Every structure is written in C-alpha cells, then in structure tokens.
Amino acid sequence: MPKLYLLFFLSLSFLPFISSSDDYKSFVYAGCSQTKYTPGSPYQLSVESLLTSLSKAAESSTYANFTSSSAEPAYGLFQCRADLPISNCDSCIHSALSQLSALCPGATGAAVQLRSCFLRYDKESFLGKPDDTLLYKRCGGAAAGGYASDVFGLRDAALGSLTAAPPTGGSYRVGGAGYVQAMAQCVGDLSPKECTDCVESAVAQVKAVCGFAVGADVYLGKCYLQYWSNGVYPSRHNHVDETGKTLAIIIGILAAVALILVFLSFIRRAGGSGKY
The missing domain is CATH 3.30.430.20 (Gnk2 domain, C-X8-C-X2-C motif)
Structure with missing residues (x-):
C-alpha cells in the first residue's frame, strides 16, 4: 500500500x-x-x-x-x-x-x-493495479512437534487448493484438507489471473512469516488469506506478536502514569483548598 x-x-x-x-x-x-x-x-x-x-x-x-x-x-x-x-x-x-x-x-x-x-x-488511482505487498500478519501458536506434525501437510494441501482454482475462478476462494481449512479473497478490481497470482504470493508469504503456526492470516495489498485447524479460525488462536506485546506494556505504563498524575493533582488541589 x-x-x-x-x-x-x-x-x-x-x-x-x-x-x-x-x-x-x-x-x-x-x-x-x-x-x-x-x-x-x-x-x-x-x-x-x-x-x-x-x-x-x-x-x-x-x-x-x-x-x-x-x-x-x-x-x-x-x-x-x-x-x-x-x-x-x-x-x-x-x-x-x-x-x-x-x-x-x-x-x-x-x-x-x-x-x-x-x-x-x-488521490492517485490504485484501481485495477495488482499489489502483493505484505501489510499485516497474524500467526497462531506453534504446532506440537513442529514440522513433524501432520498439520503442515494438511495446511499445504489446503493452501494449494486455493491456488489450484481455474483462471476463471472468482475472487473468493475456500479450500481444505482434513481438519485444516483455508480461505482467500482478492479485491474485486483484479482479473482472475491477477487474483491467482496474489493468492500464490500470499501462500508463499504466510509460510515464510508464520512458520510452525497452526493457524494464520496475512493481508496483502490486493488480497488476504487465512488458514486454521480443528475448526477454529486463526483469529481465535493465541496469536504471537512481539510488537503487540511490547505495545501492550507501553500502553499499560502510560495508563498507570496518567492515573498517578491525576491522583497527585487531586492531592495538590486538596492541600491548597485547606490553606487560609
């Protein structure tokens, strides 16, 4: 973007x-x-x-x-x-x-x-222009046993079913293998071929950035992709995002500081009102 x-x-x-x-x-x-x-x-x-x-x-x-x-x-x-x-x-x-x-x-x-x-x-036209820039990712927890787990064979098969769509395939695609499900959607201004190219890029990027994850979603400039296992969407997994953890700590600290400042201001006003 x-x-x-x-x-x-x-x-x-x-x-x-x-x-x-x-x-x-x-x-x-x-x-x-x-x-x-x-x-x-x-x-x-x-x-x-x-x-x-x-x-x-x-x-x-x-x-x-x-x-x-x-x-x-x-x-x-x-x-x-x-x-x-x-x-x-x-x-x-x-x-x-x-x-x-x-x-x-x-x-x-x-x-x-x-x-x-x-x-x-x-202000500049982006309509009809492909864009496979990775904008956002969410990765679920790692599967027990890493790549030894059968989830990754099923994951690859499920993701492959999304890119196996014929050239006339629509922008919304669903697939699955065993207990792993997947879906993808392209923005409607892409051609069927451009959509398939974007989904293929999303598949490659989700494997690269989410590694051992049992569920994940990635958002590219003109398409997004999700896969999940055991009937659970990746948005309901415990996602791993170190940036999010750091920001949560920062927000918590800022909130605590704000409360302390409010309390100190109240104390000063109360002390001032007691003076003659």
Whole structure:
C-alpha cells in the first residue's frame, strides 16, 4: 500500500472491547497518508462525495469502486467478504467509515481493514493495479512437534487448493484438507489471473512469516488469506506478536502514569483548598 503509513497497533486497543457477536467488524489495521488535504479544497469535496457513494453502494452490494468526477478526483473502493450478508456488509462498511475519519482525519489517502470488510481511497488511482505487498500478519501458536506434525501437510494441501482454482475462478476462494481449512479473497478490481497470482504470493508469504503456526492470516495489498485447524479460525488462536506485546506494556505504563498524575493533582488541589 504505497504512501500509506500503517497503524497496526490500533488492533491491540480496539479488539478487547469488541464482543464475539461483532467479530466481523473487529479492527485489523489502518493506513494513513502523511499528506493532508486543505480544508474546503476541491479534493476534500471529492473525498466526501466518494465516501458518500461508497456508503450508499454498501446498502446493496459487497463490492464497489468509484472515481469522483472533479478537477481533483479521488479514487476509492470497498469490499466485504463474499459470504457476508448485505446487512452485515453495510454495517461493517459504516464502522470502517467512522474509524477512517477518526484515525486518518484530513488524509489525502487512507485505508481501513476490518475482519470482514475493507475500505480505501486515494488521490492517485490504485484501481485495477495488482499489489502483493505484505501489510499485516497474524500467526497462531506453534504446532506440537513442529514440522513433524501432520498439520503442515494438511495446511499445504489446503493452501494449494486455493491456488489450484481455474483462471476463471472468482475472487473468493475456500479450500481444505482434513481438519485444516483455508480461505482467500482478492479485491474485486483484479482479473482472475491477477487474483491467482496474489493468492500464490500470499501462500508463499504466510509460510515464510508464520512458520510452525497452526493457524494464520496475512493481508496483502490486493488480497488476504487465512488458514486454521480443528475448526477454529486463526483469529481465535493465541496469536504471537512481539510488537503487540511490547505495545501492550507501553500502553499499560502510560495508563498507570496518567492515573498517578491525576491522583497527585487531586492531592495538590486538596492541600491548597485547606490553606487560609
């Protein structure tokens, strides 16, 4: 995702507050451009018009892309997981829109990936362009016995079934082998061949970055892939992410410091009010 600075750490702060019933809207990552548009500029009007069009389209479709017609056009799209009901897709996209405005205010380009939907806009067209850049990964716990475990033979077979789809295969693909299941979805602006290429890249990257994991998901610029075992999605595994652990510690420390400062301020005010 060129020119977008990814905000992975926000998944740590959002996920604990989301109930299992709302899991399809849980936060995965966001990316914001470093540049901002000028308030009241033609481009701001283009962005607002574009996002309005995407919001309306989500009421009746799981995928749409638009280009605002103006001197400074904005390009954008949204996509929901293909098996998500329209009503849930609409809800997911509205959640993505609200998080987009909160996380990337005034950004000339931004993207939000929730568990079951994706939304992106930019000043430069990215529509129809392949992108297999690895943006985000989540790796489950290691299988007992490492590669000696039979899970990896089943995993490879399940992932292989995703790339074995014919050239006319759709953007949403499911596969499995034994007790290992897998799914992948490409953004709808890719051709069938480009989608297969992206899924093949995702398969190679999930094996490289998640090694012994019994479940994982990876998000690339124009597709994502998940596999899981024993009927459990990787999002429900105990994921290993050292960056997340470090940030959790930092957030905890900052919260503790803030509470201490509030307490000390209260003590000072109380002491001052007792003086004549």
